[in-house]
Amino acid sequence: MSQAQFDSLIFARWMITVETDGEILENHAIALKDGRIAVILPAAEARQLVADEVIELDRHVLMPGLINLHGHSAMTLLRGLADDKALMDWLNNHIWPAEGRHVRDEFVFDGSLIAMAEMLRGGTTTINDMYFYHGAVARAGLSSGMRTFVGCSILEFPTNYGVNADDYIAKGMAERREFLGEERITFTLAPHAPYTVSDDTFRKVVTLAEQEDMLIHCHIHETADEVAGSIEQHHQRPLARLQQLGMLSPRLVAAHMVHLNDEEIELVARHGVSIAHNPTSNMKLASGIAPVQKLLAAGVNVGVGTDGAASNNKLDMLAETRMSALLAKVGTLDPTAVPAATAIRMATLNGAKALGIDDQVGSIKAGKQADLIAVDLATIETAPTFDPVSHIVYAAGREQVTHTWVAGECLLKDRVLTRLNLADLLAKGEDWRGRILAKGE
Ligand SMILES: CSC[C@H]1O[C@@H](n2cnc3c(O)ncnc32)[C@H](O)[C@@H]1O
Numbered sequence: 131m132s133q134a135q136f137d138s139l140i141f142a143r144w145m146i147t148v149e150t151d152g153e154i155l156e157n158h159a160i161a162l163k164d165g166r167i168a169v170i171l172p173a174a175e176a177r178q179l180v181a182d183e184v185i186e187l188d189r190h191v192l193m194p195g196l197i198n199l200h201g202h203s204a205m206t207l208l209r210g211l212a213d214d215k216a217l218m219d220w221l222n223n224h225i226w227p228a229e230g231r232h233v234r235d236e237f238v239f240d241g242s243l244i245a246m247a248e249m250l251r252g253g254t255t256t257i258n259d260m261y262f263y264h265g266a267v268a269r270a271g272l273s274s275g276m277r278t279f280v281g282c283s284i285l286e287f288p289t290n291y292g293v294n295a296d297d298y299i300a301k302g303m304a305e306r307r308e309f310l311g312e313e314r315i316t317f318t319l320a321p322h323a324p325y326t327v328s329d330d331t332f333r334k335v336v337t338l339a340e341q342e343d344m345l346i347h348c349h350i351h352e353t354a355d356e357v358a359g360s361i362e363q364h365h366q367r368p369l370a371r372l373q374q375l376g377m378l379s380p381r382l383v384a385a386h387m388v389h390l391n392d393e394e395i396e397l398v399a400r401h402g403v404s405i406a407h408n409p410t411s412n413m414k415l416a417s418g419i420a421p422v423q424k425l426l427a428a429g430v431n432v433g434v435g436t437d438g439a440a441s442n443n444k445l446d447m448l449a450e451t452r453m454s455a456l457l458a459k460v461g462t463l464d465p466t467a468v469p470a471a472t473a474i475r476m477a478t479l480n481g482a483k484a485l486g487i488d489d490q491v492g493s494i495k496a497g498k499q500a501d502l503i504a505v506d507l508a509t510i511e512t513a514p515t516f517d518p519v520s521h522i523v524y525a526a527g528r529e530q531v532t533h534t535w536v537a538g539e540c541l542l543k544d545r546v547l548t549r550l551n552l553a554d555l556l557a558k559g560e561d562w563r564g565r566i567l568a569k570g571e
């Protein structure tokens with residue numbers, strides 16, 4: 131038995147705590163015990179502490195792990211199959227047919243694991259996922275060690291996974307029961323979008339979410355066509371319809387929310403809805419620019435997501451953080467919109483708040499789970515460093531992430547994945563390439 135006071139001691143040149151916007155601790159250390167941050171101290175004082183393992187990060191910034199607030203992990207296996215299209219053409223004529231040909235349990239497990247390897251290598255510690263075959267997503271989460279929110283997708287039309295909304299709900303809830311008690315796995319209810327889910331089903335989702343204390347994850351107001359289609363079919367904009375159905379509450383993580391008027395911004399603020407901003411997917415599908423600056427000014431909690439690898443096409447949360455800052459500026463023609471420290475908070479603490487885990491993760495604070503990343507800033511791309519916050523958002527690349535911890539467990543150490551075997555995953559990807567080409571893209 132070890133006599134050490136702590137499991138690990140991590141010394142870092144800089145720490146971005148995210149406790150206060152832009153706060154940087156220089157030459158500090160944190161001590162970890164049982165997966166949590168026990169103490170944060172100036173390095174000189176921390177040298178007196180005893181730990182089983184001492185990690186020296188004298189070129190690095192240590193910061194909270196990035197929280198990917200909206201993704202479809204398994205879609206890594208469809209990456210690059212349909213580019214340069216608008217959302218409904220992309221879905222109706224390319225992605226849904228391809229999913230019909232290929233998506234099964236094994237596809238979802240392998241695709242999700244490949245996604246998690248990519249995300250862990252880029253400093254993402256939590257994924258809020260939404261796809262099919264939820265048991266496979268959860269098993270991939272358990273294998274990789276990532277904190278995984280598994281969205282039980284719900285649609286009215288049949289897919290390989292379900293025949294109708296009731297069937298999706300029943301299957302999702304049954305799969306959830308197998309993973310209750312797994313600390314890093316949480317199931318959510320994921321009605322796909324207002325244009326694929328009926329009023330009756332939304333009402334059932336709200337009731338079930340309240341009964342089971344679950345989050346709801348849904349694509350909302352992604353395109354101008356979605357809003358126009360809702361006016362035509364329901365004589366209401368999607369948000370007004372969802373408000374009537376009881377969907378707007380702090381349980382809701384609304385993905386995209388690009389096309390909002392000022393009244394709708396007030397509405398989501400009043401109901402405590404969180405938003406997953408997906409800047410790259412919104413640019414690539416030409417969906418538009420979400421009014422992030424106005425949303426933040428109204429007090430709305432906005433986090434950051436990648437969306438799937440078939441619409442981004444990267445699962446790179448550092449890049450997404452940068453895009454969040456840049457797109458806000460070009461969208462408003464205001465260079466002060468979404469400053470770097472705000473973008474970092476969006477990609478960490480705001481994501482945690484949306485998922486109801488901001489008391490556990492999202493910032494460097496004693497008592498919180500040690501979901502952390504280290505980024506080497508002493509490379510030619512980021513040397514010299516005047517302000518680590520600036521470099522993390524505007525200059526550093528995901529290749530500079532050297533370490534990723536979830537609950538104190540190091541899942542990426544000196545750029546090597548500790549649980550996943552990259553060569554095996556590459557072989558699986560190659561195998562899927564052959565199978566997809568054989569059956570038709
Ligand atoms: C039922 S959840 C998974 C479902 O959603 C599809 N999807 C992926 N990206 C988007 C997006 O940006 N908007 C709407 N739907 C999307 C995915 O292909 C799955 O079928």
Ligand SMILES: [Zn+2]
Nearest residue numbers: 349385437438
């Ligand atoms: Zn999506």
